[in-house]
Amino acid sequence: MNAKPLSTTSEWTFDLLLKYDQEISSIAADYRLDTYPNQIEIISAEQMMDAYSSVGMPLGYHHWSFGKQFLEVEKGYQRGQMGLAYEIVINSDPCIAYLMEENTIMMQALVIAHASYGHNSFFKNNYLFKQWTSADSIVDYLLFAKNYIAECEKRYGEQEVENILDSCHALMNYGVDRYKRPQKLSLRKEQIRQKEREIYLQSQVNELWSTIPNYQQKEDEQADQIFPSEPQENILYFIEKNAPLLEPWQREIVRIVRKLAQYFYPQRQTKVMNEGWATFWHYTILNKLYEKGSVTDGFMIEFLKSHTNVIYQPAFDNPYYSGINPYTLGFNMMSDIRRICENPTEEDRQWFPNIAGSDWITTLDFAMQNFKDESFIAQFLSPKVIRDLKLFTILDDDRDTHIEISAIHNEEGYRCIRQKLADQYDLSSGEPNIQIYSVDGRGDRSLTLRHFQYHRRPLSPDTVDEVLKHLARLWKFAVKLEVVTEDNRIKLINEVAIG
């Protein structure tokens, strides 16, 4: 088709970017990638550092922790420890991706394929993102949040706002609904609703804590009831709705942090899939470009070098090892699904009777749409990938003096490794399971949390106290933490009184 390369030097121009984008876009269309419209922004290195340190939000409210991240990024960049700007892409409609001006045309093409077509199609089609985030209104909401918080700073002082934000950030991972779909976020609606909410919520809270009983009888009834009636896992939501003494603006800030946590929640659950998908597609698309003769040999060699860096997986005993590289795992699995579809072996037919020999584009698309990391690994991790990565499991039990290799990449080990790896990506087993259990409504108004232990794993004592203090700052009364062991014994392990 296109025998002449699009470019022969490593310089990029706007015309050239556009040509590459069109070329990549048509290949992506051939592979039936369904994407939001793209907004590709060219930015400088400094701007990229800014973007990095605001966790990729195009506009963020001000907080010292972002300053800390900025200093870290800046330091890393200045020392040349990190190549910046592989990609930042925002789950929004249009999908915003950043290209850094210093990069070569190869990198720009790579990032366009990776972010603007790979991640973009993932954002648009994966069930978690569809269910939990509203790509069309996130930018609006961020703007609302930024302005609202700036307004609060003006009115109540930076220190006050910072205190609330610190406390909310400490509990951010406990600010997500796992099962309910959140409402759509949009700027105008949000502003109107915020006012209504403020009045309504405050009245509700007052009712809950009302000290003048209407009927003696009713109060007796209440005495027997535990509040909340069921344990609540969304701690920030509970605070927003029920903390007795928060000011309306403080509730709103709790809500903002909670909403952002919710927005990022799908990303935390699909790291392997999302990166694997995007990496698979940049690899496939750029190879296709090469096949068509649109790029030169030099381009391809430069590309392969970057690509191999991205999917480099140091072994467990390598000094650089810091866990499994999600790019590697994801890319290997995605590529392997294609292989199973196109060239199944006997083993594949046995393990994956439904997909072996099927149309790979359809199968891969199905996998991308309907799974999250945990279920994706449980479903699709093949013996071949386990062998390729030489995966093995270590059982570490504090009652044992030694650690034990419980499975390796052999016939007996495959299923065990697959199960353990899937568990590892299940957020609910990785994070301590802590829920709000009860409020002492008639006594000292203390709030009791329960930590449901899993495999006897205790909470890290370094941070528990701090986090509980943050929670107490929001609740404004004492906070207790009980641990529930696996044999159902309950023990009070921590208590923070309010000063």
Added chain:
Amino acid sequence: MRMVSPSKKILLAFRCPLSRIIDKRLNGKNKSAVNRQRFIERFKNQIKKAVADAVANRSITDIENGEKVSIPTRDISEPTFRHGSGGQREIVHPGNHDFIQGDRVPRPPSGKGRGQGKKASNSGEGLDDFVFELSKEEFMEFFFEDLALPNLVKTQLATLNENKFVRAGFTSDGVPSNINVIRSLRSAYARRIALRSPYTKRLHEAEEELNRLTAEGSDLDAHRIKELHEEIAYLKRKIAAIPFIDTFDLRYNNRIAQPKPTTQAVMFCLMDVSGSMDQAKKDMAKRFFILLYLFLTRTYEKIELVFICHHTTAKEVNEEEFFYSRETGGTVVSSALQLTLDVIKDRYPTSDWNIYVAQASDGDNWYDDSPTCKNLLINKIMPLVQYFSYIEITPDSHQSLWHEYQHVKSTFENFAMQKIETVNDIYPVFRKLFKKQAANS
């Protein structure tokens, strides 16, 4: 279609069915500046300490640099609920070499059971500190804050190159207040002469011809005479129509910024290093010397430092020895003053050098020696120096030296003395000095 105005938010926007490519390079950077500032604000105390340490360790001449500040990671971490060590966990790792199922391995020393190859643990002690670079400006800001400098002085010290505006001829454009009347009128006059000249020349010719024709009185020429009358009237109108002054004529006084003329200065640092001056007092004295040095760098291009320490005898030393050596014994202040005088005579003739002396001591002196000091100062030293500042670092009551110096103070305007208990007290000793500079600039 390529370039739109750079002030527009979107510089270049190509449209195609799905993608837009936008150049945002000219949009604001430093979006994180506020967050960075918040960070610095939050960890002010740690940073202050780092700055104080840096001041103690740096050479006086090296004061104006940024600084690496390190804060224990523990202090800046944001707490979340996490699992601690213990319990049972089963973790998948890549890159198996020769393990087989059922192998039992001693638990690696990190004890966390995760990330065997990892060197540092992610909790408890032994963490890397969070290190970041404080810019030069931020560093100075912290340094000044410590010294409680007035804002005017802060700005004075913070601006690096001072310029003086000097006249530099005239320009043809400028602001009305700078109009030079004489020059403007002169060029207006020149313009008028120049524009008038073709008309005047013709006018003279016409008048001459008219005179000639009138004298001849020939009737034949009546028509020509009338013509000449008209022409003369026309030319006079033309000449009158030349404007008296035009914007073209305006001349403005021109001023350009010229770096202030700089010269050289020598700064004598005198310090008592007898046993009673401990390191804390020396650190305080160091700030005093730094402040004078900073002041001098703003005023002079070249500055030399002379360090003289003394107990019963004085000697000239290098900076390192000056701040960190410790001697014992009594105190004879005049020995240092005498040495200062000798060095000045020897190496720094007043015709070439501006001389500043800064003396720090805890006020101890041999009782008999104090009058000698006074006499040395009044008769020999004070006439040679620009400014002599003396600080006495002591919480106790004054001794003889202070009282003798009081006499010097009453005699000489450029002598300043101050009792100091904390670093906040240092600035007043220079008050007059800075005031003078502010008035000059």
